[in-house]
Amino acid sequence: MSPPTLQSFIAGRWIGSQGATVLRSALNGQPLSRTHEEPIDFAEAVDHGRREGNKSLGALDFQQRAQRLKALALYLAERKEQLYALSHHSGATRADSWVDIEGGNATLFSYAGIGGRELPSGNVVHEGPAMPLGKLGQFAGTHILVPRGGLAVHINAFNFPIWGMLEKFAPCFLAGMPCVVKPATATSYLTEAVVRLMDESGLLPPGSLQLVIGSTGDLLDRLQGQDVVTFTGSADTAAKLRVNANLIRHSVPFTAEADSLNCAILAPDVAPGDPEFELYIKEVVREMTTKAGQKCTAIRRAIVPRLHLDAVAEGIRSRLAKVVVGDPALEGVRMGALASHAQQKDVGERLDMLLQSSDLLFGARDGFAPRGEGVEEGAFFAPTLLQARDPHAEGGAHDIEAFGPVSTLMAYDDLDEALALAARGKGSLVASLVTHNPATAAKAAPAIAAWHGRLLILDRDAAAESTGHGSPLPQLKHGGPGRAGGGEELGGLRAVKHYLQRAAVQGSPTMLSAVTGEFVRGAKVIETEVHPFRRYFQDVQIGESLLTHRRTVTEADLVNFGCLSGDHFYMHFDEIAAKNSQFGKRIAHGYFVLSAAAGLFVYPGEGPVLANYGLDNLRFINPVGIGDTIRARLTCKRKIDQGKASPLGDPQGVVAWDVEVTNQNDEVVASYDILTLVVKRGA
Known part of the structure; x- marks a missing residue:
């Protein structure tokens, strides 16, 4: 029996019946589903989004769209187990899937709350207060934010096929902007499943959401100045898409949240025996093994005092040796497979490149044996710890990312050197500083923030409630400068405003009141x-x-x-x-x-x-x-x-x-x- 064919959701209908590329289970290599062969009419998709999507979303105001988001989150929450069952085939453990499924739903709830608390009843946001521009008080100016009237194209990565889609959809929907979602093909079966549920809910206004399975074809070539493109994926792909001639010609906003070489710094004030020392080791190992290291926020560079390098290495090795890898359906398995066999091959090639400038401290040689039936055909990869021979050398872990359970230790002699090494990532999504010394945090934070979109300062006080190094939150910015792409996927109201158009308005106070609704x-x-x-x-x-x-x-x-x-x-x-x-x-x-x-x-x-x-x-x-x-x-x-x-x-x-x-x-x-x-x- 051939695997089912995935379908695209275009112009309000599901299309695709002829199977094309086979997508295989990451656990055992068995065929799971197929992309569809039928081409997508992107002219129709763009027209439907701009015409029907803007019309139906515009018929609702911010408050009403916030209420739809909440209802949608409740609807998905009642049907999450079918998503968990499917997510298993991506190599994810229950905990990994929780981040993707529950995290995506939590994002819907969060933006519903943000809309309810912070946005008006209407479709004009007043960024006041108005300021007088004349001496008599009858000429003033202010700023408003309004729906752009265009279309958003969301191009997503394979590692979080549900959360990655919903983190962009939620603020976009709240802003009143229709979107076309293009998931990464490898795990598109999960995105298709959640979009089907969203469609079946009856809560999506016509044209507000469309789904592309497979290639984007000439979609980007059809966009105009009121449209928006957001991308999550590799820095190399982001660089190629960013220079699309049509996007440049029409000044289409393009933001990227790219895989980056995130770091965690163990401060010089922390020594073995301190609570922070154990917290550091635990955080590094968690980021290596959660989602099998397939997180854009994972710790790729572990920057530690030279004095404690051996102790840190031994602590990480000891914890990694206890990690059970295999089929997540088996009791005791803590790390599953990579999302695809192509990803397994890519991580292996990147590891070979890293080994040219690093030494292997822990890897497949240390008893790696995935558990479960058929796992020999799965996309498993051993947790791998490296040590940079020269942390200041060109290339290596400052430039090469193995998007899997791979991290590199780097030694430093003082805090200034640690901060310089952190900056060598050329712009990252997140950094962690593990310290219990407020003076260290105060000195380091400005230097780290210049190169990172988010900074976690972790100590014994924050540990009990900390969401961790690798967990973006809807209320806070997710994105980073430089190599990380310069995007801001999340960030509360800031993310909503990304999909709105800001304009200055000048006139009499009476006219400004009429325009702003305030x-x-x-x-x-x-x-x-x-x-x-x-x-x-x-x-x-x-x-x-x-x-x-x-x-x-x-x-x-x-x-x-x-x-x-x-x-x-x-x-x-x-x-x-x-x-x-x-x-x-x-x-x-x-x-x-x-x-x-x-x-x-x-x-x-x-x-x-x-x-x-x-x-x-x-x-x-x-x-x-x-x-x-x-x-x-x-x-x-x-x-x-x-x-x-x-x-x-x-x-x-x-x-x-x-x-x-x-x-x-x-x-x-x-x-x-x-x-x-x-x-x-x-x-």
Whole structure:
């Protein structure tokens, strides 16, 4: 029986029935699936994404797309076991697959949360605050971010066929940009499986996601200036794709997250017997054996004090000798196979190159015998530890990467030399510094950060919660300079903004308010007879405003507030000291001004406003003295419908209010935003 044929998902339909290239199990070499022979009409794919994808995604706002991501994550979580069963054939252990499957799902959840917390109800992000550009206050400027209206092409690597796809898809989808995903062929059967589940969920708007099995053909030649290309893979392939004539002609943004020569530095303050010494050895071995070393973030260069080189080598060898390699289905197996036989051949060739400048400390000669039936036909590779003869020499582990369970020890004499060796990687995704000395970390961090996208500082305090050297997180940047490609695959809101177009907007405050969907000071306000706090979420208008009555500040106010709060700072109570200050008089507590303003604008009766749950951007601009008279203006700044309900089940939204407190001279004395939960009408 011939293996099943994988299909591409193009223009809303699955295509491919004639088998082409056979993909084999990494465990035993048995045929697993085939790519399809039918060519893909990339003109149709691009047109469908730009036309249908942008239309359907644009019909949703940021908040609604965030809700779709969460629902999609829940849907995949319920069906993850079928993905685990398939992932087994890629040579991955259960723990390896957990990173790929659960890690991918966690990324969906994370971006759903980021969207819900940080993005508006709409498709325009205001990067404020607006800044005045004229003396009369009627000409201002600001920045907005909007969906690009193009198409994203994601070209992914073989090592994380699920997480690697979802880490790009999640921020792209949240940004409202349709994408075409091209997984590496060797493990494309896993990407196809998860895309099928996503399609079956019914949660994907038409055209928002397409899948290419096999070659990209002329896809890159069809892209335009509003499109984006992201790539994960080898630095050599990234360099070739980056100079595509069409991409250059149309200035198509191209970012790469390339395999890099990441390092881990054991600081000179760490000695055998210290907790950090054992943490270092454990981290190096974990990065060598997790996913059989097939991680773009794996430790390729282990930089250690010359004084402790032998102790580190012995510690790593001892741990590697206990690693059981074989079929992950067998109990006790801790490391599986490489993802393909082609990868096995490539790692072997790279190891031969590294051995020209390094000595073998541990490898296949040290009892390597994979366990399991049929493993002799599998793509297994022995964990291999090398030692560079001259860490400063050209080539070697500073330039050659064996993308498997291979690491090279390098000795140094002082911290400056260690930092110089780290930089020899010519730009990497991640470095680890293992130290318990804050002064060492403070000195080393700037030098390491200049050459690396992420830095893990590991010690006994962080160890219990550390996610490890090789674990990118959705909240933090994943990418690196130089050889690492210069990309930023993750990074919270930064990654979403990568798929949006930034533009400067100039005009009157009223026009800027209309464009941004957010009240800009100086814009026309809407005065209503009904107090804003008595209006339901749907009824509150951006720019709806209340100018309060006045209140004159007295000495009794200062005394009473000081006694109530316990704040007896001399500027509020010492007449002589205050008179000698820059203010020349006693001034009111800033938080009294804040409280007094609330007393001026808060509606005391029962109404739709449930709670004030936050305060942002507070500034005390001018002092308030005894005898000054203050008033407040409360204006609806923005509304966010997160699709949530109260614990009692009442639908509600978030309303942010701009508050400006002025004195008798119309000078602003305090400025801030308050966030309120407001019930929806009809709840």
